[in-house]
Amino acid sequence: LRVHAVPMDPPLGDGGRLLLVLSDRTRDRAVERMRADFVANASHELRTPLASLIGFIETLRGPAEDDREASARFLGIMAEQADRMRRLIDDLLGLSRIEITEHQPPTGRVDLGALAATEVEAMAPILAKRGARVALDAPVGLFAGPADAGQLAQVLRNLLENACRYGREGGTIRLSVERAVARTEANANPRWPARPGIVLSVADDGPGIPRQHLPRLTERFYRVDRGRGRDAGGTGLGLAIVKHIVNRHRGQLQIESEEGVGSTFRVWLPAE
Numbered sequence: 498l499r500v501h502a503v504p505m506d507p508p509l510g511d512g513g514r515l516l517l518v519l520s521d522r523t524r525d526r527a528v529e530r531m532r533a534d535f536v537a538n539a540s541h542e543l544r545t546p547l548a549s550l551i552g553f554i555e556t557l558r559g560p561a562e563d564d565r566e567a568s569a570r571f572l573g574i575m576a577e578q579a580d581r582m583r584r585l586i587d588d589l590l591g592l593s594r595i596e597i598t599e600h601q602p603p604t605g606r607v608d609l610g611a612l613a614a615t616e617v618e619a620m621a622p623i624l625a626k627r628g629a630r631v632a633l634d635a636p637v638g639l640f641a642g643p644a645d646a647g648q649l650a651q652v653l654r655n656l657l658e659n660a661c662r663y664g665r666e667g668g669t670i671r672l673s674v675e676r677a678v679a680r681t682e683a684n685a686n687p688r689w690p691a692r693p694g695i696v697l698s699v700a701d702d703g704p705g706i707p708r709q710h711l712p713r714l715t716e717r718f719y720r721v722d723r724g725r726g727r728d729a730g731g732t733g734l735g736l737a738i739v740k741h742i743v744n745r746h747r748g749q750l751q752i753e754s755e756e757g758v759g760s761t762f763r764v765w766l767p768a769e
């Protein structure tokens with residue numbers, strides 16, 4: 498609690514008067530703490546691959562100097578660690594750029610069906626690695642707007658990558674784009690806004706996410722399984738980026754998951 502005293506001017510009566518302002522700083526403190534945590538987490542995430550790079554450089558300069566086979570193996574690991582740092586820096590910069598523009602609504606229109614098809618094609622190498630396939634149900638000509646094509650492509654990419662990474666090996670990812678059902682209809686989702694919208698959904702048939710984690714998934718660096726997320730190549734920022742892009746579009750993100758069945762990420766966006 499912050500207490501602030503202001504002398505009243507002109508003073509009323511003989512003794513003068515003070516105006517006391519009491520302000521609750523709980524929220525400010527929470528924001529400050531979140532900021533400090535974020536910097537600490539980001540530094541830690543960068544420092545881990547950096548420490549490994551430094552270690553390998555020392556080994557290559559010393560004990561492994563003349564061992565060609567070991568050198569080649571170490572260089573491979575070093576390339577992976579450097580790539581991990583690059584991805585993390587890209588995501589950190591991306592996130593801060595999105596945050597800066599979050600209060601300026603986008604201005605374009607985006608054919609979500611066409612965008613979905615393009616992004617699925619671009620995912621082919623990652624899908625092949627996991628032996629996964631995408632079942633696409635996204636008619637072209639469903640436009641979101643006002644919208645930013647680059648940012649919505651990133652939403653699709655992050656959700657598809659996660660479905661691939663955490664879904665079942667050899668599994669099926671269902672990607673669909675459809676008109677949001679009007680609120681008046683029986684099967685309408687009561688949580689969606691009442692305006693006309695388009696719903697984009699990415700569903701996997703993976704192990705699912707225990708219920709208690711769901712509310713925290715979009716926090717920066719929050720992972721259900723720390724080691725696993727990192728080993729799988731995630732930066733821990735994917736869903737935070739998705740959430741901020743969806744907010745900028747005045748949309749909504751909904752996450753549903755059932756253990757042993759799979760997870761579904763739905764994004765409601767305003768229809769043009």
Ligand code: ADP
Pocket residue numbers: 655659660663664701703705706714715719720721722726727730731732733734735736737760
């Ligand atoms: P990461 O880079 O770690 O994937 P995200 O922000 O994209 O970061 O996701 C946060 C966490 O949410 C992941 O570490 C993972 O534990 C969980 N998660 C995300 N998508 C899925 C999914 N489709 N199935 C199961 N868990 C998921």
